[in-house]
Amino acid sequence: PIPGEHFGLQESEFKPVLKNGDIATRNLALSLDPYMRPRMDAEKSYIDCFKIGEPLIAGGVAEVIESQNPRFPVGTIIEGYVGWELYTHLTEANIQDHRILHGARESSIPLSSYLGVLGMPGMTAYSSLIEVGAPKAGETIFISAAAGAVGQLVGQMAKRLGLRVVGSVGSDEKVEFLLKDLHFDAAFNYKRGNILENLRKAAPEGIDIYYENVGGEQLEAVLEQMNDHGRIVACGMISQYNTKNAYGVRNLLQVVIKRIRFEGFLVEELYAKYGEQFDKEVGSWFANKEIKYVEDVAHGIENAMDAFVGMLKGKNFGKQVVKIADL
Amino acid sequence: PIPGEHFGLQESEFKPVLKNGDIATRNLALSLDPYMRPRMDAEKSYIDCFKIGEPLIAGGVAEVIESQNPRFPVGTIIEGYVGWELYTHLTEANIQDHRILHGARESSIPLSSYLGVLGMPGMTAYSSLIEVGAPKAGETIFISAAAGAVGQLVGQMAKRLGLRVVGSVGSDEKVEFLLKDLHFDAAFNYKRGNILENLRKAAPEGIDIYYENVGGEQLEAVLEQMNDHGRIVACGMISQYNTKNAYGVRNLLQVVIKRIRFEGFLVEELYAKYGEQFDKEVGSWFANKEIKYVEDVAHGIENAMDAFVGMLKGKNFGKQVVKIADL
Ligand SMILES: NC(=O)c1ccc[n+]([C@@H]2O[C@H](COP(=O)([O-])OP(=O)(O)OC[C@H]3O[C@@H](n4cnc5c(N)ncnc54)[C@H](OP(=O)(O)O)[C@@H]3O)[C@@H](O)[C@H]2O)c1
Ligand SMILES: NC(=O)c1ccc[n+]([C@@H]2O[C@H](COP(=O)([O-])OP(=O)(O)OC[C@H]3O[C@@H](n4cnc5c(N)ncnc54)[C@H](OP(=O)(O)O)[C@@H]3O)[C@@H](O)[C@H]2O)c1
Numbered sequence: 001p002i003p004g005e006h007f008g009l010q011e012s013e014f015k016p017v018l019k020n021g022d023i024a025t026r027n028l029a030l031s032l033d034p035y036m037r038p039r040m041d042a043e044k045s046y047i048d049c050f051k052i053g054e055p056l057i058a059g060g061v062a063e064v065i066e067s068q069n070p071r072f073p074v075g076t077i078i079e080g081y082v083g084w085e086l087y088t089h090l091t092e093a094n095i096q097d098h099r100i101l102h103g104a105r106e107s108s109i110p111l112s113s114y115l116g117v118l119g120m121p122g123m124t125a126y127s128s129l130i131e132v133g134a135p136k137a138g139e140t141i142f143i144s145a146a147a148g149a150v151g152q153l154v155g156q157m158a159k160r161l162g163l164r165v166v167g168s169v170g171s172d173e174k175v176e177f178l179l180k181d182l183h184f185d186a187a188f189n190y191k192r193g194n195i196l197e198n199l200r201k202a203a204p205e206g207i208d209i210y211y212e213n214v215g216g217e218q219l220e221a222v223l224e225q226m227n228d229h230g231r232i233v234a235c236g237m238i239s240q241y242n243t244k245n246a247y248g249v250r251n252l253l254q255v256v257i258k259r260i261r262f263e264g265f266l267v268e269e270l271y272a273k274y275g276e277q278f279d280k281e282v283g284s285w286f287a288n289k290e291i292k293y294v295e296d297v298a299h300g301i302e303n304a305m306d307a308f309v310g311m312l313k314g315k316n317f318g319k320q321v322v323k324i325a326d327l
Numbered sequence: 328p329i330p331g332e333h334f335g336l337q338e339s340e341f342k343p344v345l346k347n348g349d350i351a352t353r354n355l356a357l358s359l360d361p362y363m364r365p366r367m368d369a370e371k372s373y374i375d376c377f378k379i380g381e382p383l384i385a386g387g388v389a390e391v392i393e394s395q396n397p398r399f400p401v402g403t404i405i406e407g408y409v410g411w412e413l414y415t416h417l418t419e420a421n422i423q424d425h426r427i428l429h430g431a432r433e434s435s436i437p438l439s440s441y442l443g444v445l446g447m448p449g450m451t452a453y454s455s456l457i458e459v460g461a462p463k464a465g466e467t468i469f470i471s472a473a474a475g476a477v478g479q480l481v482g483q484m485a486k487r488l489g490l491r492v493v494g495s496v497g498s499d500e501k502v503e504f505l506l507k508d509l510h511f512d513a514a515f516n517y518k519r520g521n522i523l524e525n526l527r528k529a530a531p532e533g534i535d536i537y538y539e540n541v542g543g544e545q546l547e548a549v550l551e552q553m554n555d556h557g558r559i560v561a562c563g564m565i566s567q568y569n570t571k572n573a574y575g576v577r578n579l580l581q582v583v584i585k586r587i588r589f590e591g592f593l594v595e596e597l598y599a600k601y602g603e604q605f606d607k608e609v610g611s612w613f614a615n616k617e618i619k620y621v622e623d624v625a626h627g628i629e630n631a632m633d634a635f636v637g638m639l640k641g642k643n644f645g646k647q648v649v650k651i652a653d654l
Contacts, residue, residue, distance in 0.1 A: 215579060234579075234582045234583045234587075237580045246578065247575070249577075252542060255591040256561045256562065256563055259590075259591045260590070260591050263589070264582040264587050266583075269586070
């Protein structure tokens with residue numbers, strides 16, 4: 001998508017008329033995520049398409065400034081879907097899943113954390129690694145888009161579980177980050193040289209779990225280097241979101257030969273099982289600085305479009321958020 | 328492979344010198360199976376390559392004619408790997424997994440059944456449908472190569488479990504067979520018309536389980552028509568065995584979007600868990616004519632090569648066996 005052509009900035013007055021159950025928010029931070037790209041297509045995937053002429057939707061942290069809903073009194077800090085805009089009118093139907101960030105106002109934790117390590121990407125990494133990956137100490141995991149919102153956490157969580165952790169990223173700076181800051185055991189830049197050769201060098205013992213964020217060429221290479229009974233956690237395939245030339249994977253026979261389990265998931269479906277455990281464990285790891293989390297913060301709603309397009313191309317260094325306003 | 332060019336018939340004297348533990352067999356019937364094709368490649372997959380200059384290996388039913396092994400006295404009827412030949416000398420190391428067909432001499436069950444419905448293909452269908460497919464009554468299963476050794480059983484077993492059963496095959500006669508003889512709910516010839524359109528017509532409600540025997544183009548079409556939380560039982564991909572132009576599957580993103588579990592297995596690994604239950608259940612269904620089983624019998628070892636090549640191309644109607652000798 002091209003800013004100005006496929007989406008643009010628009011000013012309008014904010015004069016919400018709240019029905020019973022509605023709230024109005026002042027938006028503080030937005031989360032920009034890869035899944036928004038398929039929502040810009042004409043064809044529905046697992047989630048509805050964005051509607052032409054209406055504000056885009058994003059996960060966000062916001063302050064309630066008007067309320068006809070006793071669950072969300074004025075002044076409450078909440079996390080959930082809002083518009084890509086300064087203020088949003090949310091009907092009662094649209095705030096069923098919003099969570100209240102108790103104590104966020106007083107806490108030293110930056111509000112954007114609730115969009116990353118303590119929010120959807122954190123939950124994605126944590127729940128799917130356990131549920132789909134079934135990791136065992138001593139195994140090797142390979143993570144693509146390893147420096148991203150989800151990838152950086154999967155790597156650190158896998159290390160905690162005693163796995164050998166290998167990652168791929170799209171720049172040498174990100175390789176450095178994985179090795180030096182996150183203590184990955186090996187990492188490479190997938191834009192340099194042959195992917196399969198890099199993979200063989202980085203994981204000569206073979207790959208037991210592939211945490212799949214990217215799809216296409218990397219998936220094809222990984223299938224060659226997987227071990228018997230390997231698992232592929234099909235989290236996303238970002239290389240296939242923003243293209244009309246889908247990549248054809250030619251070696252799926254490896255799934256049979258190696259008895260691979262290649263399994264998709266959606267984080268929404270894992271909250272019920274892992275939500276509580278995630279809040280407790282990851283919350284305490286992060287508070288105790290046992291895990292790191294890097295964010296890439298764009299400032300001002302006017303920069304959201306460029307930040308989004310940049311993220312799709314790998315310009316983001318860590319979780320992409322947009323800071324809109326101070327609390 | 329071309330008979331006469333890549334494999335050929337050769338006469339030699341059979342004068343085995345048996346060491347302690349060895350046996351010699353007179354071979355009665357051979358099983359010809361798709362997995363033999365990858366064994367003819369130079370590169371090992373999950374199983375060793377055939378050795379140039381030595382007889383090919385096949386599952387077979389045979390009579391012990393000489394024995395230095397008290398477990399297999401002369402006259403015993405056994406099932407297990409033998410050569411594509413009239414007589415085979417089997418060392419002790421090579422008969423660890425051979426089973427004794429008690430009562431086979433007196434039984435009215437044709438010996439070839441132990442290579443089909445009561446043998447490896449039967450076990451494949453039975454164990455993997457349950458273990459990997461996790462079928463539930465009311466679901467829809469789609470089976471490719473549905474009239475084959477494995478496919479015809481998967482379909483009948485799925486019907487017993489209350490599923491809606493849809494199959495694809497490579498000829499109109501096979502379509503007839505599925506509908507009339509096996510009571511499939513729908514079936515089509517994948518060589519006629521567009522596969523995805525045929526699939527949509529045959530399973531408008533979507534596919535919950537894909538029993539994958541074929542790979543390539545059919546897999547790509549099925550991914551479009553799968554339901555959320557569908558399972559793909561990756562049994563084999565015969566369209567990819569005998570070609571240098573592997574088919575690139577372009578829509579694996581569906582695995583994420585639909586939370587599909589796409590999982591490979593090898594029947595050898597399922598005997599421990601399902602062997603006993605298989606012998607009991609499938610043995611009694613077959614004896615009571617509750618399931619049918621069609622075999623395609625070639626006569627004489629000299630016809631094995633053509634039968635094998637024909638089977639790879641779909642000339643077989645049912646399980647391909649070669650009858651070598653009467654008991
Ligand atoms: N299943 C779920 O419920 C769920 C939930 C959350 C996220 N996801 C998926 O998880 C994946 C990662 O999401 P995220 O939020 O953590 O994003 P992210 O990694 O923070 O950002 C996207 C990254 O993808 C990489 N990338 C972009 N185009 C690429 C290409 N053609 N080839 C290889 N890498 C490419 C870029 O990193 P480089 O610089 O390294 O190229 C970019 O920084 C996405 O596929 C997303 O859809 C799924
Ligand atoms: N994982 C395991 O442990 C295990 C065990 C046994 C078998 N298998 C696999 O199961 C599959 C079926 O084996 P089977 O013994 O039951 O063989 P089969 O179906 O009796 O014979 C092979 C059939 O494949 C079909 N075929 C051939 N080339 C094709 C192509 N290009 N496109 C579509 N269909 C094609 C033909 O049927 P049409 O006339 O319908 O085209 C042919 O009759 C194979 O892939 C085999 O490797 C796996």
